[in-house]
Amino acid sequence: MSATLDTSDEILQDFLVEAGEILELLGEQLVDLEKEPEDMDLLNAVFRGFHTVKGGAGFLALDAMVSICHIAEDVFNILRNGEMILTPDMMDQFLKVLDVLHEQFDEINEGQMPAEADSALLAALTAIKNGETENLASETAAEVTPPDDQVDEELEQMIAEIEEPAEASGDITDVEFESLLDNLHGKGKGPTAKTGKTDSEEITDGEFDNLLDQLHGKGKGPTATPAKADESKSSEDITDEEFEALLDQIHGEGKGPVISKTTSSPVEQNGVAEKKPVKKKKASKKTESKPAEKTEKAEKPAAKKPVATKSPAKPVDTTVRVDTKRLDDIMNMVGELVLVRNRLDNLEASLGNEDITKAVSNLDVVTSDLQTAVMKTRMQPIKKVFGRFPRVVRDLARSLDKEIELVMVGEDTDLDKNLVEELADPLIHLVRNSVDHGIEMPDDREKAGKPRTGKITLVASQEGDHIQLIIEDDGGGMDPDVLRNIAVEKGVMDEESAARLEDRECYALIFAPGFSTKKEISDVSGRGVGMDVVKTRISKLNGSVDIDSNKGIGTVITIKLPLTLAIMPTLMVRVGERMFAFPLTSVSEIFQLEEGTTNVVDGQLVIMVRNKAMPLLYLHEWLVTNPNVEVNTAEQQVVVAHVGNHRVGFVVNAVVGQEEVVIKPLGAVLRGLPGFAGATITGDGCIALILDVPSLMKARGKG
Amino acid sequence: MSEAEDIVNNDDIIQWVTFMLEGEIYGIEVIQVQEVLRVSEIAPVPGSPDYVLGIINLRGNVVTVLDTRRRFGLPDHEITDATRIIIIESADNIVGILVDSVAEVVELTKSAIESSPNVGNDESSKYIAGVATLNEKLHILVDINKLLSEEEWSEVATI
Numbered sequence: 001m002s003a004t005l006d007t008s009d010e011i012l013q014d015f016l017v018e019a020g021e022i023l024e025l026l027g028e029q030l031v032d033l034e035k036e037p038e039d040m041d042l043l044n045a046v047f048r049g050f051h052t053v054k055g056g057a058g059f060l061a062l063d064a065m066v067s068i069c070h071i072a073e074d075v076f077n078i079l080r081n082g083e084m085i086l087t088p089d090m091m092d093q094f095l096k097v098l099d100v101l102h103e104q105f106d107e108i109n110e111g112q113m114p115a116e117a118d119s120a121l122l123a124a125l126t127a128i129k130n131g132e133t134e135n136l137a138s139e140t141a142a143e144v145t146p147p148d149d150q151v152d153e154e155l156e157q158m159i160a161e162i163e164e165p166a167e168a169s170g171d172i173t174d175v176e177f178e179s180l181l182d183n184l185h186g187k188g189k190g191p192t193a194k195t196g197k198t199d200s201e202e203i204t205d206g207e208f209d210n211l212l213d214q215l216h217g218k219g220k221g222p223t224a225t226p227a228k229a230d231e232s233k234s235s236e237d238i239t240d241e242e243f244e245a246l247l248d249q250i251h252g253e254g255k256g257p258v259i260s261k262t263t264s265s266p267v268e269q270n271g272v273a274e275k276k277p278v279k280k281k282k283a284s285k286k287t288e289s290k291p292a293e294k295t296e297k298a299e300k301p302a303a304k305k306p307v308a309t310k311s312p313a314k315p316v317d318t319t320v321r322v323d324t325k326r327l328d329d330i331m332n333m334v335g336e337l338v339l340v341r342n343r344l345d346n347l348e349a350s351l352g353n354e355d356i357t358k359a360v361s362n363l364d365v366v367t368s369d370l371q372t373a374v375m376k377t378r379m380q381p382i383k384k385v386f387g388r389f390p391r392v393v394r395d396l397a398r399s400l401d402k403e404i405e406l407v408m409v410g411e412d413t414d415l416d417k418n419l420v421e422e423l424a425d426p427l428i429h430l431v432r433n434s435v436d437h438g439i440e441m442p443d444d445r446e447k448a449g450k451p452r453t454g455k456i457t458l459v460a461s462q463e464g465d466h467i468q469l470i471i472e473d474d475g476g477g478m479d480p481d482v483l484r485n486i487a488v489e490k491g492v493m494d495e496e497s498a499a500r501l502e503d504r505e506c507y508a509l510i511f512a513p514g515f516s517t518k519k520e521i522s523d524v525s526g527r528g529v530g531m532d533v534v535k536t537r538i539s540k541l542n543g544s545v546d547i548d549s550n551k552g553i554g555t556v557i558t559i560k561l562p563l564t565l566a567i568m569p570t571l572m573v574r575v576g577e578r579m580f581a582f583p584l585t586s587v588s589e590i591f592q593l594e595e596g597t598t599n600v601v602d603g604q605l606v607i608m609v610r611n612k613a614m615p616l617l618y619l620h621e622w623l624v625t626n627p628n629v630e631v632n633t634a635e636q637q638v639v640v641a642h643v644g645n646h647r648v649g650f651v652v653n654a655v656v657g658q659e660e661v662v663i664k665p666l667g668a669v670l671r672g673l674p675g676f677a678g679a680t681i682t683g684d685g686c687i688a689l690i691l692d693v694p695s696l697m698k699a700r701g702k703g
Numbered sequence: 704m705s706e707a708e709d710i711v712n713n714d715d716i717i718q719w720v721t722f723m724l725e726g727e728i729y730g731i732e733v734i735q736v737q738e739v740l741r742v743s744e745i746a747p748v749p750g751s752p753d754y755v756l757g758i759i760n761l762r763g764n765v766v767t768v769l770d771t772r773r774r775f776g777l778p779d780h781e782i783t784d785a786t787r788i789i790i791i792e793s794a795d796n797i798v799g800i801l802v803d804s805v806a807e808v809v810e811l812t813k814s815a816i817e818s819s820p821n822v823g824n825d826e827s828s829k830y831i832a833g834v835a836t837l838n839e840k841l842h843i844l845v846d847i848n849k850l851l852s853e854e855e856w857s858e859v860a861t862i
Contacts, residue, residue, distance in 0.1 A: 578746065623749045666748070666758065667767035668796040675750055679758055679765045687746040687760050699750065 015056040016109060017321075022049045023101055024387055030094055031390035037086035047076040053101065065104050068117040071125045072097045078129060088398075093124050095391065324417060327378050334367075334374045335567060335662030339681050341367045342659065346684050375563065379414035382460045382469075385424045386411050389431055389458060396435045403442050403453040404435060410460040415467050419561060422541055423469075426534040430471050430557055431456065433531070438475030438555055448552065450474065462563070466543075469559040478549040480506035487512075507547040507555075511535040539694060542568060542585050560585075568663055570690060572656035572682065573639060575619045579688035580652075581661055581680060586641045586693045590655055593636040607638070607649055614640070616649045622675075622696070623689075641693045648697065663690060674699035716810045721842060722789065722802040725777045729802075730809065730835075730844045737790040737797065739805050742782055756801055759788070766790065768799040774850065775830070793847045800850075809842070811835050816844060 026049045033042045054069035072094065078084050100121065104114030341363055348360040386408050397404040415423075439445075439454030446452055459470040480503040487498045487509050501509075511531045538545050543561035562568065562585070570581035571590075591609075598607050598616060606613040616638065638649040661680035666673060675696035682688045719730035720739075740761075745768055747757040754773035758765050768788055772779060785804035790797060816833040832846035 664765040666765065667798060669755060669767045669769065669798060670748055670751055670758070673748065673751055676748070679746075681760050681765075685760060686744065687758055687765065689746070689748065 012060060012108070015060055016105070019053050019056055019105060022053055023098065023105060024384075025049060026098055027391045028387050030091065030098065031394050033086060034088060034091045034394065038082075040080065043076060043080035047073060047080055050076060062104070062108065062114055064114040064116045065101065065108075068097055068100055068104075068122065071122060071129065075125055075129045084128075090128055092398075093121065093128065095395070096121055097125070322377075324378070327374075327417075330374055331378065332662075334371050337367055338371060338567065338660065338662060342682070343685055371567070375416070375567075376414070378417050380417045380420045381412045381414055382420060382423075382467075383411040384420050385427055386458060386460070388424070388428065392428060392431060393435055393456065396432060397439075400436065401441065402435065402439055404439055405453050405455050407455060407457045408459075409457065413460040413462055413467065415561065415563060419467075419541060422537065423561070426537045426559075427469070427471075429531075429534050431458070434471060434473040434475065434555070434557075438473035438477075440476050444476075448476075463560075467561045467563060469561070471557045471559075472554060474554040477551040477553050477555055478507055478510075479551050483507065483509050504548065507549050510547065511545065542583055544585060567660055568690070570659055570661050570680075571639065572659050572688065573619075573637075573650075573652040574654040574656055575623050575652050578623065579656065579682055579686060580619070580623065581659070581688050581690045582639055582641060582650075582693070583677065583690065584658065586643075587639055588642055588647065589640045591638050591640075593638045593651055609640070609647075609649075614647050614649050616651060618651045620651075620653070643694050643697050648693075661688070661690065715813050717813060719809050719811060719842070719844060720789070721806040721809055722787070723804045723806060724771060724775065724802055725780070728806065728840055728842045730811075730842045731789070731791065731847055733808055735791050735793055735847050737792050740788040740790060740799070742786050742788055742801070759799060761790065761797075761799075764797070766797055766799050768801055769850075771800045771802050774800075791847055809837055811837065811842070811844075 026046060029042055029046050029049065033039065033046060036042065050069045050073040054066050054073060057065035057069060075090075075094075079086055097117075100117045104117075107114045341360075344360050344363065348356055389408065390406055393404055393406045396402075434456050439456065440448070442452040445454065455474045457470070457472040459468075459472070461468050480501075483506040484498040484501060487493050487501075487506075488495050492509065492512050511534070535545055538559055538561070541561055543559055546558040546560075547555065548558075549555040569584040571584050571587050573580050573582060593607075598605055599613075600606070601613065605616045605618075607616045608614075636651050636653060637655050638651055639655065640647055640649050642648075659682070661682075663678040664680055665671070665678050666676060670676075675692060677690045677692040679687055679689050718733040720733050720736045721728050721730045723729070740759075743759060745757040745759050748755060748767075751757075754770050756768045756770045758767055760766075770779075771777075780803065782801075783803075786801065787805045788799040788801055789805065790799050815837075816835045818833050830845055830850040832844045832849075835842045835844060
């Protein structure tokens with residue numbers, strides 16, 4: 001095995017995808033398990049998770065991963081047999097295992113051979129394992145396995161057992177045995193066979209026989225055939241002949257290189273049907289071939305097992321895995337279509353032909369539907385992000401000695417895949433903040449007359465064309481006066497302006513760079529960078545963050561995000577002869593500018609809006625570079641945009657209207673040009689620049 | 704330079720699209736030229752470097768147009784009927800360059816190309832791959848990759 005891995009290898013890729021999903025799931029399951037340590041289904045699920053990862057890793061000879069999964073699997077085997085009860089300390093170890101697996105997973109992703117897990121961790125696990133059941137290996141499956149267990153678990157149990165003697169025999173290692181099994185069965189699996197070693201050179205026939213002997217010695221007595229015949233009856237897909245061939249293969253006589261596809265495919269399908277009802281199915285070769293592999297592995301032990309528990313129905317596989325790049329392309333094309341529709345809309349208005357109007361309005365409906373449909377293909381449930389939180393909260397709460405209950409609502413809310421990925425970091429930060437700053441220590445809570453256990457609620461919901469995320473805690477809340485003082489101390493603003501801030505504006509102060517209410521910096525939070533970053537990240541996604549708090553009662557953080565990043569609702573304005581687009585999320589109101597209503601304060605033009613002074617900026621001074629263009633000053637409107645916590649009025653010549661636009665990135669030459677988020681093509685085929693208000697203010701204004 | 708050029712030996716023929724700038728003939732490799740457009744509406748981008756004329760709508764894609772005259776340190780010139788935008792593709796980036804006019808496609812053997820004789824001023828010589836004489840006329844061959852080199856881009860990005 002080389003030190004580096006070929007990450008372009010399809011099997012490896014499939015493994016990474018699958019293992020990634022399993023690891024994510026394991027994180028959730030482990031935390032759930034802590035709450036209900038005796039939940040049999042969960043224990044089984046975790047056990048299966050480790051086992052599947054181990055199987056895949058073994059197939060790819062990722063020894064480090066195999067060894068840690070193996071031991072975790074062993075421990076869970078003991079747990080699910082009810083011989084030990086899960087304790088929080090054990091859970092700490094398991095979560096560490098998961099961390100190590102994640103690290104190894106990342107290493108594999110980078111094409112590195114995963115590093116061996118910390119030996120202390122392995123030792124700790126071994127201690128857990130040996131602590132209560134030293135004689136595990138000698139126990140038989142019949143004793144260990146409760147009757148209600150599913151077949152595959154029993155089989156896995158058998159395999160686990162088989163491995164033990166293999167280890168004990170000295171000359172064949174665990175891994176070799178794994179690869180032997182894989183080699184043996186790999187042949188039958190058309191698609192994956194190419195990368196499986198074509199022949200098991202390392203192990204001689206003698207050794208192989210030896211192994212089989214061990215296998216059957218362990219499995220009690222009876223020859224495989226009768227019980228298997230049983231099985232063949234139950235799965236009508238396999239004819240006797242085919243089954244014979246299969247048997248041959250299993251027993252090594254059929255070591256002849258090829259087993260026909262027709263033989264293997266029913267087995268594969270069968271395998272999928274019976275093995276993976278619990279697993280989310282995607283049409284990847286791996287998921288199909290892996291269960292098949294397992295089934296085939298299973299055939300041997302199946303000799304001793306009743307097959308009655310097999311589920312007869314094969315769930316129809318209706319999903320397809322598609323490269324997101326392809327979806328992006330489709331999304332782009334739909335964007336084009338939207339532009340053409342916009343243009344047609346414009347033309348239609350000028351033509352006034354009834355038939356054309358009808359056709360265009362039809363097109364309108366279809367395009368909108370198509371847009372929604374394509375958008376939906378890119379949607380992922382926010383569960384992907386939420387799934388990490390139980391773990392995050394649990395770990396943090398434990399390290400801070402707090403008692404916290406996490407409630408999650410609306411995990412199935414869908415949003416754009418890109419958004420899901422981009423959201424993860426800011427959300428984790430906010431949740432950590434709630435745990436660290438929000439929820440008080442249990443004793444303090446009791447004194448305040450609240451239950452000892454703090455509660456953090458995460459709510460995701462779709463509100464019209466945007467997604468709303470709420471992070472709510474019932475902690476201490478924030479004191480606006482404290483925030484005012486800190487703002488003055490940190491030099492964010494002077495005393496007077498701090499005193500004038502409304503409470504709500506005070507809360508928003510925590511988003512200012514360098515602002516931290518924590519007196520001491522912990523490793524959790526307190527550096528005063530986080531919230532600033534959160535805000536920036538969310539703004540980048542065209543979203544907004546809002547914060548409200550009640551001292552002693554709790555804090556609510558509301559995040560609003562568009563459903564997708566590719567299409568953006570904008571407000572089209574005209575400045576001089578040019579069109580510009582304000583992202584609608586940053587616009588709060590529009591009004592007519594009347595002469596004589598403006599004042600100049602400290603060299604800055606301001607206008608009074610509801611008795612508050614708001615700076616007023618003439619966009620054409622910034623955006624119209626050609627001095628020859630006469631700007632009509634008679635008719636002007638003000639677009640009020642919020643920049644951070646400030647509101648700024650931009651004077652434009654005309655507000656054209658709301659338009660959904662497709663963001664086109666500016667080319668490489670102009671990339672990173674401050675003030676613009678991109679460009680778009682308007683309904684009449686012209687180009688409009690999309691303004692990026694914060695960076696525009698930074699680049700040109702006084703902010 | 705492009706990979707294509709690395710493999711060819713000295714007598715291979717390379718095709719060049721020639722264009723005029725301030726009375727001089729320039730050439731760029733035909734393989735990098737995507738198309739030649741008449742000048743349509745160019746939307747200026749406020750705050751961009753002075754040699755960026757603006758952006759155009761190329762069938763739904765936004766393409767940046769550079770003013771080649773300014774890039775080469777030549778005086779500005781009015782846009783005429785003959786003015787063209789050459790859309791070039793270089794290292795996955797598509798840009799347009801505004802030129803006085805586009806002439807023809809010429810074939811030059813590699814051996815006919817001489818290294819730049821340090822003609823022109825400092826501004827332009829940076830982007831010159833070499834010169835060649837054809838029909839007794841000097842052709843200045845432009846290295847597009849240098850014209851749009853990464854340094855230039857990063858320089859733009861930091862403005």
